[in-house]
Amino acid sequence: MPARDKPALRLSPGAGSAILSELFADSPRDAGWTGFVLAQVAPARPLLWIQERMAILEGGRVHAAGLGPLAAELIHVEARDAKAALWAMEEGLRCPALGGVIGELWGDPQALDFTATRRLAVAAEKSGVACWLVRLQGSANLSGARERWRLGSAPSETHSFDPKAPGSPRWDAELFRSRRRLPGRWVVGREPPNLLPVAAEPGDRALGQWQRRTG
Amino acid sequence: MNRRICSLWLPNLAIERWANGSDAPDEALARPVVLTLEGRHGQLIHAVTPAAAERGARPGGRLTDARALDPGLEAEQADVAGEEAWLRAAARWASRWSPLVEVDGAHALRLDVSGVAHLFGDEKGLMRDMEARFAAMGVTARAAIAPTAGAAWGLARYAAEPRPVHDEELARVLAPLPIAALRLSAVANHMLVRLGLKQVGDLAGVPRKALARRFPKDEHPLDALDRALGRKPEPLTPLPEDPPPRALLPIKEPVVHPEAAAQALARLVPPLARELATRKLGARHLVLTAFRVDGSLGEVQVATSIPTRAPDHLHRLLSGMLERQGIDPGFGIDAFALEVRWWEKLDSAQDALLGEATGETAVAALIDRLSVRLGPSKVRRPVRVDSHVPERAAGWGAGVDTDPSPPAVAAPPADQPTRLLDAPEEVAVIYATPEGLPRRFVWRRKVHDIARAQGPRRISPEWWRERSTARLRDYYKVEDSEGRRFWIFREGVVGDGRGGAPLWFVHGLFA
Numbered sequence: 001m002p003a004r005d006k007p008a009l010r011l012s013p014g015a016g017s018a019i020l021s022e023l024f025a026d027s028p029r030d031a032g033w034t035g036f037v038l039a040q041v042a043p044a045r046p047l048l049w050i051q052e053r054m055a056i057l058e059g060g061r062v063h064a065a066g067l068g069p070l071a072a073e074l075i076h077v078e079a080r081d082a083k084a085a086l087w088a089m090e091e092g093l094r095c096p097a098l099g100g101v102i103g104e105l106w107g108d109p110q111a112l113d114f115t116a117t118r119r120l121a122v123a124a125e126k127s128g129v130a131c132w133l134v135r136l137q138g139s140a141n142l143s144g145a146r147e148r149w150r151l152g153s154a155p156s157e158t159h160s161f162d163p164k165a166p167g168s169p170r171w172d173a174e175l176f177r178s179r180r181r182l183p184g185r186w187v188v189g190r191e192p193p194n195l196l197p198v199a200a201e202p203g204d205r206a207l208g209q210w211q212r213r214t215g
Numbered sequence: 216m217n218r219r220i221c222s223l224w225l226p227n228l229a230i231e232r233w234a235n236g237s238d239a240p241d242e243a244l245a246r247p248v249v250l251t252l253e254g255r256h257g258q259l260i261h262a263v264t265p266a267a268a269e270r271g272a273r274p275g276g277r278l279t280d281a282r283a284l285d286p287g288l289e290a291e292q293a294d295v296a297g298e299e300a301w302l303r304a305a306a307r308w309a310s311r312w313s314p315l316v317e318v319d320g321a322h323a324l325r326l327d328v329s330g331v332a333h334l335f336g337d338e339k340g341l342m343r344d345m346e347a348r349f350a351a352m353g354v355t356a357r358a359a360i361a362p363t364a365g366a367a368w369g370l371a372r373y374a375a376e377p378r379p380v381h382d383e384e385l386a387r388v389l390a391p392l393p394i395a396a397l398r399l400s401a402v403a404n405h406m407l408v409r410l411g412l413k414q415v416g417d418l419a420g421v422p423r424k425a426l427a428r429r430f431p432k433d434e435h436p437l438d439a440l441d442r443a444l445g446r447k448p449e450p451l452t453p454l455p456e457d458p459p460p461r462a463l464l465p466i467k468e469p470v471v472h473p474e475a476a477a478q479a480l481a482r483l484v485p486p487l488a489r490e491l492a493t494r495k496l497g498a499r500h501l502v503l504t505a506f507r508v509d510g511s512l513g514e515v516q517v518a519t520s521i522p523t524r525a526p527d528h529l530h531r532l533l534s535g536m537l538e539r540q541g542i543d544p545g546f547g548i549d550a551f552a553l554e555v556r557w558w559e560k561l562d563s564a565q566d567a568l569l570g571e572a573t574g575e576t577a578v579a580a581l582i583d584r585l586s587v588r589l590g591p592s593k594v595r596r597p598v599r600v601d602s603h604v605p606e607r608a609a610g611w612g613a614g615v616d617t618d619p620s621p622p623a624v625a626a627p628p629a630d631q632p633t634r635l636l637d638a639p640e641e642v643a644v645i646y647a648t649p650e651g652l653p654r655r656f657v658w659r660r661k662v663h664d665i666a667r668a669q670g671p672r673r674i675s676p677e678w679w680r681e682r683s684t685a686r687l688r689d690y691y692k693v694e695d696s697e698g699r700r701f702w703i704f705r706e707g708v709v710g711d712g713r714g715g716a717p718l719w720f721v722h723g724l725f726a
Binding site: 030031035066067075078098153159170 | 580609661699700
């Protein structure tokens with residue numbers, strides 16, 4: 001598909017995304033998705049971040065010092081299992097004062113069926129709070145999420161001062177189901193204040209070309 | 216019972232409070248300063264410094280008269296409300312000596328020290344302790360201990376050397392004191408002096424009727440003398456302690472039904488919320504107690520993150536906690552009590568016009584609900600800790616005890632990972648030279664080839680906390696060939712004499 005036929009993608013923090021988005025991380029050892037999600041969370045409002053115990057063991061605990069200004073308003077919940085995590089997410093979605101709810105679940109728990117995701121989706125739209133259901137090591141089964149993403153890290157941009165250092169991060173984002181826009185696959189970078197596709201489809205291209213495009 | 220009352224007089228409270236508020240109290244007291252009040256006919260002098268007293272200024276006089284004697288007087292506004300507040304606070308503080316403390320007039324405290332003195336040596340030691348502790352605050356104090364409040368009051372003010380006085384010598388000690396020691400009004404004192412009764416002892420032979428015509432009923436000098444000598448009672452009214460807000464529900468027949476607690480709760484929360492509203496308080500920590508017939512207690516406790524008195528919110532929290540823990544009725548429960556253990560001031564506030572909770576209140580209520588269901592240790596907010604070691608600097612505090620004034624801690628360095636592993640995980644590395652950066656590392660059985668790296672950022676161990684063998688850490692931000700970004704560190708350097716070859720660890724993941 002040529003680049004000009006790509007569907008447009010513009011993601012900005014807190015802009016009308018009060019829906020349930022499901023996000024599948026490429027691997028639990030890859031925290032790239034956190035940057036992608038945090039760039040879309042409304043700033044200066046409390047952020048409820050729920051991690052299942054297993055997600056903490058596998059993918060690490062949220063580190064407030066790395067979240068920048070969002071850390072001041074962070075509420076972190078450590079849930080015993082998926083059931084408790086889903087309950088806490090739903091409880092959070094009933095509070096319209098929140099800027100966003102992020103819930104991390106490990107694998108394909110029993111509690112997470114179509115009904116549970118549908119409840120989350122309805123609650124998110126009713127209260128106008130963006131909800132991200134993050135699935136580590138999960139499979140894309142039946143779900144009531146309005147948007148479903150698959151996300152991995154992509155090689156970062158060139159660092160302006162140090163060519164050997166990792167620069168500003170980029171992600172390989174695939175939207176494989178959505179009601180609002182055309183699905184597609186993009187390499188997304190952070191262009192304050194928006195997230196923008198910075199390159200076309202990462203396909204069979206060598207890494208060197210990326211760096212040339214941005215350099 | 217032999218009562219012992221201590222009167223604690225702070226003669227120069229006003230001027231000393233003013234001097235302690237300035238930068239150099241001693242220099243301030245050496246200046247000719249008078250504190251003045253708005254009187255009906257101009258400024259009245261409230262208190263004077265010693266230097267001003269030498270120049271003729273007297274408390275109670277007019278400022279203009281004192282200025283006529285010495286035009287160099289400096290006048291400052293007196294702060295009577297501040298003195299009263301200070302004295303009330305001092306009365307609370309004086310409960311270190313006795314549980315019964317009372318503010319006694321403008322510049323004095325009254326304490327019931329019956330059976331207290333042995334804790335401070337003896338009564339002399341107690342008086343010395345009081346005077347020393349007030350002196351440490353920069354306030355002069357004179358204490359006197361006597362069997363009655365009236366006698367202690369007079370001795371503290373008019374005795375040359377106040378000392379503990381006992382019943383048998385009371386009349387003898389009071390006799391040489393001036394008549395003002397009886398604590399009558401200025402008019403009555405003046406009248407008695409005109410009658411030639413200048414000392415307390417002069418009243419001894421005077422018939423009661425002769426004085427009754429000249430003084431109002433509650434100003435009778437002989438009554439005052441009787442009170443001072445202990446022939447008439449003079450009770451103390453200690454400072455009232457605010458009782459904790461509480462609602463009680465006694466039950467006629469002991470209940471054994473497990474649902475009884477939930478039903479009792481529904482009847483206890485509204486009156487408690489009303490009491491909180493009238494006292495303008497908000498609850499932070501509530502306890503529902505069930506009194507069983509066999510004398511044991513069952514308890515359920517909840518905490519809230521901001522002071523609240525919303526009945527539906529409190530009811531929801533407590534019923535959630537009841538569902539989780541439950542109260543075993545045992546042989547039956549015959550009373551329930553809902554008590555607030557920790558409360559804070561909460562004035563009426565309006566969130567929104569239509570009464571739906573917004574912002575802070577809603578988030579606090581959410582934190583409370585989550586904490587009740589999942590446990591307060593699982594719902595947390597980040598707290599900054601002053602430390603360079605990342606896992607120590609990333610502190611967490613329970614959401615329900617949010618600190619309104621967090622400690623000022625330096626901002627963490629930029630470019631930190633968004634995830635931190637609870638414990639750094641050791642990785643196997645392959646490197647060209649042991650000092651440098653590895654080429655690849657194996658973490659959880661997966662090989663990562665390092666494509667780019669930034670670092671090192673060296674963090675030394677905190678030698679005042681850790682063992683002497685703790686090694687420094689060199690942190691690198693690395694990106695593997697697939698674009699995943701890690702925070703890895705080498706613990707120690709080659710040849711630092713603290714162990715063998717340095718090990719590598721993964722500590723965090725970047726976005």
